[in-house]
Amino acid sequence: SYELTQPPSVSVSPGQTARITCSGDALPKKYAYWYQQKSGQAPVLVIYEDSKRPSGIPERFSGSSSGTMATLTISGAQVEDEADYYCYSTDSSGDHRVFGGGTKLTVL
């Protein structure tokens, strides 16, 4: 079955740039989406279609995709950005959706 691979954890100091990667064989042809999930809450979409930002999401969140890797970048990370982040995409057949294993972002 198709898998998306993320690092388990990323740690930055406040104001630094955090980058979270997501690798998958189908990413050259399929969009990546990024979700933020804080403890006890439902996920929130922060990036869709590789690099688009939904309304209401701060500009410090950006996304990019190149080859088999998608990247979520948080420029000037804030303490309130501490959360689990999940990438999400589709397998090459288009039939199955998949989440990456999640990355715990620590900002301190």
Added chain:
Amino acid sequence: QVQLVESGGGVVQPGRSLRLSCAASGFTFSNYTMHWVRQAPGKGLEWVALISYDESDKFYADSVKGRFTISRDNSKNTLYLQMNSLRPEDTSVYYCAGRSGGDDYWGQGTLVTVSS
């Protein structure tokens, strides 16, 4: 405002069935592809199933295919998940979600516990 409210969760014995519902309001439900996503305690998100806006497409994760059935009633703005032959590993919070481009909506989830 947009609301997705799941219901139907609870404690069920292995091998039994359960039906989850998700009531939508505040957006044009009939225009949205809808999903069920689950999260086992302390674990990551797992996509379960999707249904297209007109029910023409239904897809399932391999872990639930043949046991779970997704459906919708656009006249009632409601999404369903029929879960049969439940296993302990199906224990999770089940979220319903709908997305159209950058419009992405989630419920707060309903807990399903499969235990004898």
